[in-house]
Amino acid sequence: MGPKAIDAGRHPNIELLTYSEVEEVSGYVGNFVATIRKKARYVDHTLCNACEECVKVCPVSKPDEYQMGLSSRRAIYIPFPQAVPCSYILNMDDCLGNNPIACGKCADVCEKKAINYDDEDELVVREVGAVIVAIGLDVYDPTEMDEYGYTRHANVITSMEFERLICAGGPTAGHFVRPSDHERPKRIGFIQCVGSRNPKIGRPYCSNICCMNTIKDTLLLADHYPDTENFVFYQDIRAFGKSFEDMFQRSKETGTRYIRGLPGDVEEDPETGNLVVTVENTTQRGGNGRSGLERYELDMLVLSVGVIPPKDLAKISGMLTLSKTSDGFFMESHPKLKPVDAPTRGVFFAGFCESPKDIKDSVCQAGAASSRAGALLNAGQIQIEAITSRIDEIECKKCGLCAKICPYGAITWQKGEVATVIEAACAGCGSCGATCQFGAITMRHFTDDQLLAQVRAILARKPEDKVFVFACNWCSYAGGDMAGISRIKYSASNRVVRTMCSARVSEDMVLEAFRCGAPVVLVSGCHYADCHYINANRQTVVRVQRLWDKLEKAGVRPERLQLEWISAAEGQKFAKVMNQMEELRKTVTIKEIEHGREALKPKPKKAAKKKEAAATAG
Amino acid sequence: MATATTGNFRCMMCGHDYTDKVEKGEDRERSCPKCRSNSIRHMKKKAADK
Ligand SMILES: Cc1cc2nc3c(=O)[nH]c(=O)nc-3n(C[C@H](O)[C@H](O)[C@H](O)COP(=O)(O)OP(=O)(O)OC[C@H]3O[C@@H](n4cnc5c(N)ncnc54)[C@H](O)[C@@H]3O)c2cc1C
Numbered sequence: 001m002g003p004k005a006i007d008a009g010r011h012p013n014i015e016l017l018t019y020s021e022v023e024e025v026s027g028y029v030g031n032f033v034a035t036i037r038k039k040a041r042y043v044d045h046t047l048c049n050a051c052e053e054c055v056k057v058c059p060v061s062k063p064d065e066y067q068m069g070l071s072s073r074r075a076i077y078i079p080f081p082q083a084v085p086c087s088y089i090l091n092m093d094d095c096l097g098n099n100p101i102a103c104g105k106c107a108d109v110c111e112k113k114a115i116n117y118d119d120e121d122e123l124v125v126r127e128v129g130a131v132i133v134a135i136g137l138d139v140y141d142p143t144e145m146d147e148y149g150y151t152r153h154a155n156v157i158t159s160m161e162f163e164r165l166i167c168a169g170g171p172t173a174g175h176f177v178r179p180s181d182h183e184r185p186k187r188i189g190f191i192q193c194v195g196s197r198n199p200k201i202g203r204p205y206c207s208n209i210c211c212m213n214t215i216k217d218t219l220l221l222a223d224h225y226p227d228t229e230n231f232v233f234y235q236d237i238r239a240f241g242k243s244f245e246d247m248f249q250r251s252k253e254t255g256t257r258y259i260r261g262l263p264g265d266v267e268e269d270p271e272t273g274n275l276v277v278t279v280e281n282t283t284q285r286g287g288n289g290r291s292g293l294e295r296y297e298l299d300m301l302v303l304s305v306g307v308i309p310p311k312d313l314a315k316i317s318g319m320l321t322l323s324k325t326s327d328g329f330f331m332e333s334h335p336k337l338k339p340v341d342a343p344t345r346g347v348f349f350a351g352f353c354e355s356p357k358d359i360k361d362s363v364c365q366a367g368a369a370s371s372r373a374g375a376l377l378n379a380g381q382i383q384i385e386a387i388t389s390r391i392d393e394i395e396c397k398k399c400g401l402c403a404k405i406c407p408y409g410a411i412t413w414q415k416g417e418v419a420t421v422i423e424a425a426c427a428g429c430g431s432c433g434a435t436c437q438f439g440a441i442t443m444r445h446f447t448d449d450q451l452l453a454q455v456r457a458i459l460a461r462k463p464e465d466k467v468f469v470f471a472c473n474w475c476s477y478a479g480g481d482m483a484g485i486s487r488i489k490y491s492a493s494n495r496v497v498r499t500m501c502s503a504r505v506s507e508d509m510v511l512e513a514f515r516c517g518a519p520v521v522l523v524s525g526c527h528y529a530d531c532h533y534i535n536a537n538r539q540t541v542v543r544v545q546r547l548w549d550k551l552e553k554a555g556v557r558p559e560r561l562q563l564e565w566i567s568a569a570e571g572q573k574f575a576k577v578m579n580q581m582e583e584l585r586k587t588v589t590i591k592e593i594e595h596g597r598e599a600l601k602p603k604p605k606k607a608a609k610k611k612e613a614a615a616t617a618g
Numbered sequence: 619m620a621t622a623t624t625g626n627f628r629c630m631m632c633g634h635d636y637t638d639k640v641e642k643g644e645d646r647e648r649s650c651p652k653c654r655s656n657s658i659r660h661m662k663k664k665a666a667d668k
């Protein structure tokens with residue numbers, strides 16, 4: 001990685017802002033404005049020649065974060081050996097103080113006069129056309145899984161700490177020793193899935209890289225120290241990448257023992273610092289036919305820790321209106337067809353922050369993301385579908401609700417001002433159109449008038465025989481197509497109105513269907529994880545809940561309104577739901593329909609009522 | 619850590635009433651434990667008593 005970073009730093013078209021953080025991003029595709037905080041280094045990197053004199057005199061000693069706290073660093077230090085630029089930074093939280101200067105030794109010895117105690121953070125602004133989010137991962141902290149004794153036993157370490165200990169550039173210069181006595185461990189155990197595939201601790205997903213990382217580590221140990229004995233405790237070994245199965249077999253051939261079962265308990269021998277692991281080996285059957293309990297005495301235990309979403313994910317999500325999947329990583333625009341695009345136009349993902357993956361896959365995705373961004377910028381203009389929303393400046397009551405609910409942040413609004421749509425950022429879901437209480441928002445090609453006209457036309461004749469359905473373009477409507485092309489039989493009573501998103505369906509559209517005599521109404525959309533408009537369909541849920549309350553209040557059976565999530569692949573489900581709706585329809589009486597028509601008539605507004613009263617009085 | 623309470627739910631398709639945990643700020647697709655329908659009504663106290 002070091003040489004790559006140096007190349008990037010020297011490239012004429014790349015400006016590398018290291019030791020910096022993005023504070024804010026505004027704008028939209030092609031026109032983003034990023035505010036970046038360049039943190040104070042207190043060392044001028046253009047003068048510093050990394051001579052190390054300052055380090056020699058610094059009296060402060062702190063755990064070195066890069067070495068996982070296994071060695072120490074000074075308050076002035078190079079964050080890691082391959083850092084770009086290769087110059088020191090002075091950590092003011094660790095320094096004895098710069099105001100007033102408490103020590104000043106580093107500045108005294110610096111011949112280049114590179115140290116500046118008055119340095120301050122600097123905010124810089126950059127206009128960019130596209131954004132690639134590549135904020136990586138964080139590693140699971142196994143403290144809460146106390147059964148493994150990570151905080152209690154010195155020789156229980158994590159796989160990250162193992163990486164440092166075996167690395168030639170690590171705290172022990174690659175001499176592999178255990179923490180308690182600095183002796184080389186001979187019997188080493190690895191526990192897999194620590195913090196992965198464990199719903200009990202809220203981490204049900206597979207971290208993807210840990211199995212291969214452990215296999216790699218056992219091969220490294222076999223290569224460097226052929227006399228070590230390795231034991232891997234696992235629930236499954238997942239080795240599905242190119243050459244991975246081969247690596248797994250080689251690891252077994254070196255003598256590494258794979259024991260299927262995760263230890264229930266780890267004890268430490270206080271005299272030797274050795275660890276005793278008890279595990280139920282599920283591949284061995286005892287005489288009673290049950291799995292055998294086995295005990296292993298080990299010199300060192302490595303917890304193969306899972307990975308978790310990076311800590312800045314929520315902050316970046318807020319800046320770029322991104323959302324996450326149930327595992328907490330960023331959600332892509334489409335899992336199969338647009339795997340590196342974010343739902344927000346002009347934003348792309350690379351690497352781990354989108355989902356757990358190894359270096360090879362991260363590099364692939366980074367290449368894809370930069371190509372996508374390059375193609376966008378080179379085109380110079382973008383084409384969007386003519387289904388965006390438009391706000392009528394006169395009708396807008398400046399409430400700002402549309403701006404709050406837009407999943408894309410495509411509506412700008414300030415208190416007391418008319419809301420405006422950034423068309424390049426609008427994806428046309430129609431949530432705003434369905435939410436606006438004042439009829440101020442028009443969705444092009446899916447206008448209220450057009451949709452209401454469809455409702456009325458469908459229910460103009462014999463409404464009592466019809467199952468009325470609102471289906472979203474991407475999933476539930478496509479689910480209906482799937483049922484059709486799969487020749488699945490289902491009742492023929494349904495009549496479907498298509499909207500781009502289920503969130504486009506306003507309360508009034510549903511009520512109008514009942515007013516027109518629909519016995520039953522179904523609102524259907526994408527499953528939560530598949531919503532094509534980030535999370536717009538959550539608004540569908542809120543609206544349907546409100547409608548159930550309204551129907552009940554009006555004396556209309558709330559069950560007459562149904563909600564279903566049907567994916568494009570769920571032809572079977574579409575057919576099943578249509579049959580259920582038909583059964584439900586048969587239970588609705590003409591009397592009920594008539595009651596609904598009347599009870600759901602729009603109430604005249606207060607002002608109109610007053611006017612009417614005044615007119616009659618007059 | 620999300621704080622969880624319990625809520626009353628009714629399946630609008632099969633009528634099944636049940637309680638389930640509700641987490642603050644949760645983002646989860648609900649379906650009926652009996653019939654798998656997504657027509658899950660979160661019952662407010664009063665409505666649930668009916
Ligand atoms: C213990 C362990 C062992 C592994 N072993 C292997 C292996 O043997 N082989 C393999 O292929 N893969 C391995 N991996 C996986 C590998 O680490 C990842 O595939 C790879 O690091 C992903 O690259 P990335 O660029 O997406 O993320 P990262 O490498 O995490 O890089 C993300 C960068 O973004 C920076 N960042 C984060 N937030 C911000 C912000 N707000 N502003 C600016 N910068 C920010 C971070 O500081 C970091 O430098 C291992 C992972 C772990 C945890």
Ligand SMILES: [Zn+2]
Nearest residue numbers: 629632650653
């Ligand atoms: Zn049910």
